[in-house]
Amino acid sequence: MSDHESLERLVSDDPDVIADHAERLYRRLDATDTHDRVDAGRALRTAARHDPRLVEPHSDALIALLADPHGSLRLSGAVGLAELAEATPTSVVRAVPELTALLADDAPAVRMAAIRGLARIGERFPGAVSVADEPAAALSSAASPRIRTAVLSVFAAAVLADPARFPETVGAYERALDDDDPRVRRCAASAVASVARVDPTALESPERTLERIERIERRTDAQPWNHDGKTTKAARTLRSVVEDDT
Known part of the structure; x- marks a missing residue:
């Protein structure tokens, strides 16, 4: 060479x-x-x-x-x-x-x-990455849709390892249910449902979260071109979690 x-x-x-x-x-x-x-x-x-x-x-x-x-x-x-x-x-x-x-x-x-x-x-090693909790949460609302989606889907691997270590990110996931971008909303529904499955106590209110996801589900059903199955699966998971807690 x-x-x-x-x-x-x-x-x-x-x-x-x-x-x-x-x-x-x-x-x-x-x-x-x-x-x-x-x-x-x-x-x-x-x-x-x-x-x-x-x-x-x-x-x-x-x-x-x-x-x-x-x-x-x-x-x-x-x-x-x-x-x-x-x-x-x-x-x-x-x-x-x-x-x-x-x-x-x-x-x-x-x-x-x-x-x-x-x-x-x-x-x-979720504990080692917990220092990224606040910066990741900030990205989930302030960055481009592609980056917001990555925080909801890719970074979720760390969050789901121990949701209690990532309270800011979990909160941002819940807020992302109201995102302007439909794909971000669907990814948020999937992420929140996964958190609920691992640790329901990490969510502010699984019941209210279910109601919000069901609203997204109805909007998605009315727009079949946006349907990828994520919201339906997320709603099913939240219903199961809520039923188990009652």
Whole structure:
């Protein structure tokens, strides 16, 4: 490999070779040339998507990228850690503060990757991710519909591991039942029903929540093009929870 050859292209062709080019990888990450640094970050991102174990020796480098001024490098760090969190969450628990900070990132793709990483860590270690409770709750109302949906569906993996540790997010899930976007409302219904199934006491009132979901269900039935089954299933779950409590 020449000094000018793309490390990302090399890793794309054969991800396993990243182990043989660690010295070149770190030289490029430390370079003053932005192109070289971005290329090295993308090489890590590519390897992680192929096999997260390939980047486990580089977890410190991935964490360092989360604070980089360049968006592509922050994305590479967040994607690499999200992939690694699925394979070995214990190896990236220490990145929770940095991933939480990225929930406020300007780039939606970076925020999405941070949500995935936190969800995968939180599914195993909810206590470690509880620091993301308030930032995640804020995203569920202030971000784009795509990000709001991700907080309701993807980040829910952490919330459902121990809903009591995420009171702000659970509250935001309930408020999202009134969201302007129909897809967000349906995802909120599904998320709230899942919380109720795990811990009904985490909800302000399962009975009132059921009434709100039934209203969404009626609106969805009147608009079959918006029907994906989530609201019907959520209402069924809440009815079962409410009946069990009476």
